[in-house]
Amino acid sequence: MTGPTTTGSAATAPDRQVYTGTPVVPGTVYAPVVRPGPRPGPGPQFDPEMPESDRAAEQERFIAAADVVADRLSARAAAAGGVAAEVLAADAAMARDRGWRREVSKRIGTGSAATTAVDAATGVFEAMFTKVGGMMAERITDLRDVRDRVVAQLRGEPEPGVPVPDVPSVLCADDLAPADTAGLDPALVVGLATSLGGPTSHTAIIARQLGIPSVVAVSGLDDLPAGTMVLLDAAAGRIETDPVPEVAAAAAAQWRRAAAGAAAWSGPGRTADGHRVEVLANVADGSAAVAAAATPAAGVGLFRTELCFLGRTTEPSVAEQAEVYAAVFEPFADRKVVVRTLDAGSDKPLAFTGHTAEANPALGVRGLRIAFDDNGILDRQLDAIALAAGRTGSRPWVMAPMIATPAEAAWFAERVRVRDLVPGVMIEVPAAALLADRILAHVDFVSLGTNDLAQYTMAADRLSADLAPLNDPWQPAVLALVAATARAGAAAGKPVGVCGEAAADPLLACVLAGLGVTSLSCAAGAVGAVGAGLARVSFEQCAAAAEVALAAADPAQGRAAAMALLG
Template sequence: MTATSSLSSQSASRPDPGTVLQGVPVVAGVAYAPVIRPGRLPEVDVSGLPEVAEGDRAAEGERFTAAAATVAGRLRDRAAHATGAASEVLAATATLAQDRGWLGAAEKRIKEGAPAARAVNGAIDQFVEMFTKLGGLMAERVTDLRDIRDRVIAELNGLPEPGVPLPDSPSVLCAEDLAPADTAGLDPAVIVALATTLGGPTSHTAIIARQLGIPCVVAVHGLDDVPAGTTVLVDGTLGTVTVTPDESAAQDAVAEAARVAAAAADWSGPGATADGHQVAVLANVQDGAAARAARETPAEGVGLFRTELCFLNTDAEPTVDEQAQIYGEVLEAFAGRKVVIRTLDAGSDKPLKFAGHPDEANPALGVRGIRIAENNPGLLHHQLDAIAAAAEKSGEQPWVMAPMIATAQEAESFAAQARSRGLTPGVMIEVPAAALLAERILEHVDFLSIGTNDLAQYTMAADRMSAELATLTDPWQPAVLALVAMTVRAGAAVGKPVGVCGEAAADPLLACVLTGLGVTSLSAAAAAVQGVGAKLAQVTLQQCREAADAVLGTASAAEARAAALAVLG
C-alpha cells in the first residue's frame, strides 16, 4: 500500500462533451472554467521500506514525533491566520494531528521496527477503519486523517506538502474530497467553484465554500472521470456539473448569474419581502474577527455565535475572564444589535481534552451539546457566567441558546440557569423530539432556533457526512421541512420568535420557503447574507407561502426544490 491509496485515480472513460453530472447543490451560483485537481503526494512505497535496526528505533521515533509536530504546527498557524469556519476546522485538524490515539499506534509500530513512514500509514489505516465503522460525525474525520497522513509522510521524506495548486487563471477545483487544510486557504478570485465526489451539504468543503461565497456541488457522481484541464460549468443552484458545455450557452449562464450577484451586492437591508414583511437576516460567526467581517455586510445581527473555538484549542477549560473577553468582542462588533450566543456544542467529532468524554459506539447519538453539562456542570455554569460578564461590561443584552435539547425538562433547566444571570434563554431545535414537543419547550424559553444540519441528519437517520446519503440529508427533504413548519406554528401560537441558523438559511430559494413557513429570522454565513436578502426582496410573502405549501406537498428533495422554483423563479 502506498501513501496515496486514498486518492482517487482518474478513469480512462472521459465523459462526452455536454454530459451533465448530478450532485447535491450547496452554494448557489454559476461558474465556467477549466478543472484543476489537488496535487498528489509523490509515490512513496512504504511497504518496501526496510526494517529499522533496534538501536536506531529511538531516533526513528523522534524523527516521527518531530514530523507530526511540524505538521500540527503548520495547521495551527493557518488556523491563527484564518477566520470563522476556516479557523475552526483547521484548529480541529491540528488537534487531530496531535491526537494520542493514532500517534501512540504509530509509535508502537516504530518500536517494533517499522520505519516511520510505514508506521504512519498503518496507524492511520487503523483509525480510518475505526472511524468508518463508527459512522456519524466521526466518519467525517477520515478525510482529515488521510490528509494528516500525507502531510506527515511528505515531511518525513523531505517532500513539499500535498495540496491545492495555485492557478494563474480562474479554475474549478474538483476532487474526490477536500481536507480543511486544502479548502481553508482558497482564493475565491481564482478558485471560482468547488465540486467533490464525496461530502455532504454540511461537510467541511461545503461550510468553507459558503464562507468564500463560491458555487459548490458535492456528491457528484462521475466527477472522478473528469480530468484536469477539462472545461466545466458548475451550477450551485441546480447541483450540476456540465462537462465541456456549449461555450455560448455557458457564458450566457454565467452572465445571468453575474446579474443576480450584482443585484445581491446592491442589497443593503434590512431583511424583508417585496411587500414589506420583515424577516431578520443575520450572520453566523465563530469569533470576534468573523463578527467584525460580518459587520461589513448588511447583516442585522448575529443569529448564531458558535463558541466552540475558544474551547477546542485549549488543553484546559478557559477561565471565565478569558471567555468573557472573546464573547465581548462579538458583542462589541454588533453593538446595539441582536446577538444570539450558542453555548458549548462539543462532543462527537469535537471532543474536549478536559471534559472526560467517554468512548462511545455512536458519538453522534452520544454525549454532545447540552449533554456534556450532565457530568461537567461547571462548564455550563462558567460559560453562562462569562456571557453575563461580557453583557454587563458591554451594556448589551445577548440572547443565549443551548444545543441538542431533546426534552422540555432540559429546556426548563437551561432557561432557569440563564434567567438567573439576566440572560434571555432559548434552545436549538436539532432533534426531532424537540420539534414534536416545541409547544411544551416554549413554555420555558423565549425563542427557538432551528439547526437544519443536525435536524436533517436525525430526521432522515442518515450520516450528514456521507456522500452516499447526501440526498437524504439535503435540507430540502419534505420531512425536515414538515418539522420546521411544526416548530414555527408552535412559536406563532404563543408569539415567540423561531429562527433558522442552519445552513438551509444560506440558500436564497430555501430562505424564501422558510419565510413562507413563518420563520422570523434567517442566519447564514456572512458571504451568503446579501444573496438571501436580495432574493427575499424580489418576492412577496404570498409567493413565499405558496412556495412553502407546494414544497410540503412533495415527496422528495428534488421535487421540493423544483416546486419552489416553479413558484419563485
C-alpha cells in the same frame, strides 16, 4: 446520487455529459476543470527493520515533522477566522493528538521507519473512526490529510494540497481536507465539485463561508479530466461538460449580474412587500465577528463557542472564555447576538469532560447533555457570557444545543435567566420540533439547526456521501418539522429562527420565510444573497413556494416548483 447522462438538445451537442449532485452553494460558472495534485505515494512494499541504534533519532524526526504540520495548521487557523478557523484548529489538534503520536512512536520503537509508522498508525485510527461511525466518519478525511502532510514533511517533499490555477477554474476532487478548502482563493477557484461529502461536511461549510458555488456527492466525477470546460449550475446541482460556449457564457454572466445585486443589498431583511425577516450571520470568533459586522447582517444568529474549547486538555477559565466572547459582542454592541453554548461531543470530543468513547456518538452525550453529568461546565460558560455581556454593555440571547424535552428546556432557561440573559434552545431533534409549543412555554426563542434536524429526521448520517440526498434540507419531512415549529412560535408570539446551513440558500430562504420563520442566520458571505433574494419576492410568493415545497415528493421536485414560483 445519479451518474453522468448524455444530452442532445438544441443547446448541447450529442454525447456531452451531465453530472448531478447535491447543491451546497448556489452559483453559475463556466470554466475549465482543475484537480488537486497527487498526495504522497505509498512507501516501499518491504520496509527493512530499522537498527535499534537509529530509532531514537527517527522518533525525534517524526515529532519534529508532526510539530511543523501542527504549527502550520494553527497559523492558518489564526489567519482564517470563522468556521474555517474552527476546523483548522481541530486539524492542528489532531496532528498533536497524543494517542496518534503514541501509536506512531510505538511502531518506530519496534523498527519501522517514520513514514511507514505514520501510515500504519493512521490506519488504526481510520478503522476506529469507521467503527464508531456517525459524525466521526468525516474525521477520516482530516486524519488522512494530516498523515499526508507529515509524510511529505518527512520525505522533504512539497506540502500536498490544491494547486493555484492559472485561470479561474472549477475544482473537482474526491473530497477536500479542511486545510485545502480554507486556503482556496475564490477569485481563482470559482466553483467546487466533490464526489464525496454532504451538504453539512466541513468542505461544504467552508465553501459556503467563502461563497464558492459548490456541489457535493457527484457520482462519476472521477471520470471528468482536468482541462475540460464545464458549466457548473450549483443551484441545480448540475455540471455539464463542453457546453455551447455562447450559451454557457451567457448563463454565467446572468449569475454574475445577480451576484452584483446581492453585493449591493444593504438591508434590512424583508420581502418586496415589507414582510420582515431578520438576516443574521454565523460566526465563530472575534475576527469573524468583525468581518460579519461589515455586512448588512442585523446581528449574529449563531455564535459557535466551540473554538474556545477545541484542542484544550483542560477547561478554559471563566476569564479566558469571557475574553473570547467579548471579542464577538463588541462589533455587534448595538445588535442582536445569539450565543450557542458548548456543542461538544460526537465529532468534537473534549478531553476534560471525562466522557468515554460511545458506540454511536451522534446519538450520545453531546451538546447540553454533557452538562447533565457536570453542570459546572455549563454554569462557568454562562458566567463567562454574563461577564462579557456586562463588560460590553450587551444582553446576548443564549441557546442550548441538543434539547429533546420541555423539561430540559426549562432546566436550561432557569440557569440563563438568573444571569439576566435571554434564554432559547436549538431545535435539532424531531422530538423537540413536535413539542415546540411546550418548549416555547419555557424559553423566549428557538432556532432550528437544520443540519442535525435533517440527519435525525431522515435517519441518515449527514456526512455520508451515499446518503447526501436524504440530508438535503429540501426534504419535505424536514420542512414539515420546520413548519410545525414556526406555527408553534407564531402561536406563542416568539421568534423562530433557522441557523443551519439551509439558511444560506437564497431560494430555500424564501421558502423558510413562507413557512413562518422569522430570522435566517448564514455565513457572512451569504448574507447579501439571502437578503437580496428575499427583497425580490413578495411574502405571498414565499408562502406559495413553501406550500409547493411541502407538498413535493422529493427535494428536486420541491426545489424546481419553488424556483418556478419565485423566479
